[in-house]
Amino acid sequence: MVLLIGAISAACLLGAYLTYVWLAKRRPERVETPAVPPLKAATLTPPTARPEPAAPLPARTEVPEEPAPERKPAPGSPAGPVAVATHPLHAALARRIQADDLRMPILMKSAGAVLANCSDPNCDAARLSAQIEIDQALTGHILRIANSAAYAPEEPVTSLGLAVMRLGFDTVKEVAVMVTMKERVLRAKGLEKRVSELWRHSAIAAGFAREIAKAVRGIDPGTASICGLLHDMGKPVLLQACLDLQKGRERRAEPAIVDACIDEFHTQVGGTLVRRWGLAEEVAAAVAGHHVHELAEGAPPLVCVTQLADALAKWADEPGCDPSEAPVDHPAVEALGLTRQEVDAVLIQTPRILKAAEAYG
C-alpha cells in the first residue's frame, strides 16, 4: 500500500514537472523596447521675436537648384523658423545673395559727389551748391526741405546757396542719400504703402541717431544720421527681389514668409549695399549690426547708436507714443554709457524729429 501511494505521488510530481517545462517553452520572449531619445532643446524652443543675425550662407553648391515642393502653412498660422528655413523663397533668396545676384541700386552720381564734397574739409557752401545744382531732383529736395516747417524760415529761401547754409552740410548729405533712396531704392511697385512706412521709419531713426550721437564723444552726428537713414535699406532691395522671384507664379509665398525672409537677410544685404555705395566701413558695420542681440563689451559705438535709434524710431511712431514706454533701458544705453538725463535730452526732441521726418516725406 505504501509503495502504491509512493508510486502515485512520484507520477504526479513527474507530470507537474513536464507540464511546467512545456508551458515554459510556449511563453513568448520579452521584446526589448528601445529607449526613446530625449527631445532636442531646439525643437522645443519657441520662435524668438527677433531673428538671429544672418548666419554665413552656405556655399552655392550646397543649395539645391530645385527647391523642395512648396508646403502651404496653415491659414493664419505665423511662419515658424522651420517653415521659413525650408521655404523655396528662402532658398532662392539665399542663392541670389550668395551668388551676388541681387539687383543693388546704384548711388546717384550727384549724391556721390555731394558726399565726397561734404567730407572734404576744404569744401564751402558755394562749391557744394555748384555741385548740387547739376541735379534738378536734388536741388528741388534741398530747397523744399529748407522751406519746410521743420526749419521755419522767416523768409522763403529761394537760392540754393542759402538753403545749403540753412540746412548745414550734414543735412545736405542726408538729403543726397535720401534722394538716392527715393529714386533708386524705394520703388517696389505695388508696395507703395509699405515703402512709405519704411521711409518714415528711416527718417525718424536718422533724427534720433543724430541726437544720440551728440551725447556720445567721438561720434559724428552726421555719420550717425546716415546710419539711421540706411539701417533698413536691405528691406526694399529684398522686397524687390521677392517680387522678381515670384513674378508670374500662381502660388506666392505667404506674407509672413516674405517678412521672415526679409527680416533674416536685410542686415547682410544692407551692409553690402552701403559698401557698394562707397560709404565708410563703420557705416556698413552699423547697418549690418543693427540687430545683433547682445552688444558685446567694446561693440562699435556707431552700432549701438543705430540700434538705439531704431528702437526709439519704432516707439515714437507707435500711435499715441506713450513716454512711459520709451526704450530707456535698451542695452545700447548702457553700452554707450548714456545717463538718464542724456536719454531724456534725446527723448525731448521727439516732436521735432517727427516733424522733420514729415518734411522729408
Ligand SMILES: [Fe+2]
Ligand atoms: Fe532692421
Ligand SMILES: [Fe+2]
Ligand atoms: Fe529699423
